[in-house]
Amino acid sequence: MEHTPPRRSDHDEKEAVSTATASATPTDDGTFINASGHREQLDRNFGIVSIICYAITAGNCWVSLGGTITIAIYNGGPPGVIYEFIAVSIFYWLIGASIAELASSMPTAAGAVYHWATITGGKYGRMAGFFAGWWNFLGWLLALASVCQIVGAQTVSMYAAFHPEFVAQQWHVFVSFLAITWISYATVLLANRLLPMCESLGGFFTITGVFISIVVCAAMPTANGKPHASNSFVWKDWVNSTGYSSNGFVFLLGMLNGAFAVGTPDITTHLAEEIPNPSVNIPKAILAQFVIGFFTTFFYIITIFYGITDLDTVLEESTRYFPLAAIYRQATGSAGGTLGLLILSFLPLFIACIGLYLTASRTFWTLARDNATPFSEFFSQVSPRYRNPANAILLCAVFSTLLGCIYVGSKTAFSAFVGSFVVLTTLSYLTAILPHLLHKRAAITPGWFWMRGATGFIVNGISVAYIIVFIVIFCFPFSLPTNPALMNYNALITGGLTIFVAAFWVYRRKEYVGPRQVTLADNEMLAKDAI
DSSP states (O other): OOOOOOOOOTTGGGGOOSBOOTTOOOOTTSOOBOTTSSBOOSOOOOOHHHHHHHHHHHTOHHHHHHHTHHHHTTEEHHHHHHHHHHHHHHHHHHHHHHHHHHHHHSOOTTHHHHHHHHHTTGGGHHHHHHHHHHHHHHHHHHHHHHHHHHHHHHHHHHHHTTOTTOOOOHHHHHHHHHHHHHHHHHHHHHOGGGHHHHHHHHHHHHHHHHHHHHHHHHHHHHHTTOOOOOHHHHHTOOEEOSSOSOHHHHHHHHHHHHHHHHOOTTGGGGGGGGSSSHHHHHHHHHHHHHHHHHHHHHHHHHHHHHTOSOHHHHHHHTTTSOHHHHHHHHHHOSHHHHHHHHHHHHHHHHHHHHHHHHHHHHHHHHHHHTTOSTTHHHHTOOOTTTSSOHHHHHHHHHHHHHHHHHHHHOHHHHHHHHTTHHHHHHHHHHHHHHHHHHTTTOSSOOOSSOOOTHHHHHHHHHHHHHHHHHHHHTTSOSSSSOOTTTOOOHHHHHHHHHHHHHHHHHHHTTTOOOOOBOOTTOTTTBOTTOO
């Protein structure tokens, strides 16, 4: 690492300049600022390889979709899962390109969402950025709790593979949930300099895990003398188990399951202040995340569908264990094979929990340093000992634990909260991309990645249209007739959290600082590798 930011303490970064000029000089104490206008506080420990591994691990597509695959099957059966995943991936490629463009223009730990919703929002920019930042943080906090629960369910399933008499209870998953949550917290807090190596290891587990899983699930049925599922079952047999009469609407509603797996285009933008040359490296990481994520997931779900011999059993057992456990048991025909494949998905997903701590804590920290949170001075501090926002990391661990307590009392209530992840983060993307489009893409300075001419307008326009339409669709009931246990609570949770954010905006708006704009030409003032 060529550049190490000077050590500083507490809340000094609030004195950073608002808009730099071509003749700008370093701040009075001799330190330099980053692209957000704040003094450098975090070490740039990540490199291009580790940031790409972080992207494909924390945004682990094949395990995420596999962990919810029995829910997705109701929206069209295996063909529905495959084609819905392809469709939603295309739209998120466009959203990812829009986010990459903003992040390349001005890379900050706030992410392109929070920063550029403020800059491109005109006279409403401060309020737009405030809401975008909070929606984004709340979405990532719920994603953290969701993945910790999935990993907890995996550990229980691994134990159950060798104990057929074992009956899983919610508290079993909760105990594992607590262990995963606090081990991940301790890792992020205490091993800051080792995190790039950890994420690189996660990338290795992600790629090798999916490759081995595909080979085993493809070969084992034949080795055990069992037939694979038919081509018709995988590609043609549409199964509408939702109660909706329109198969077209079922297809659109089923895209929510794919969105849960691929809907993380901003995840690397929150580490922009921890990687050299983020204007170049962040768009590269987003591209790698989507390319690797799509192809690994596409071939993975096809393979595991061919390994299913009894779909009804899979659906029945998924209510008690991790959904993939039943599929792996049918594909391999043995407890040992099931355990081995579960470990291959457990390892990258556990490291994904660490990555989600990074994303959520950095997002909250950037809000705090702009005075957008309660106790901002406390949560905006960077620990001089651990070289990270330790207080923000702790807050994420505490709230994740509280969400886990909800899981013990009611799986329905827990699912209602974590299921809102896609809607909340997608709303934050809309708040950044729409003003950019309305200002004719002229409100920001182009970065290393920039979609020229009509391409940018088309990509941004389709992204905005998709988000507006699908935010509404993703709030419809999952099935008909509905009941409290099966109801879709996305609208309720998103609306309730938005009311909280609005109330806090009214309370804090006069003291809220908001992100600053620093132009790419201000090299004299920017820290080394800040762009």
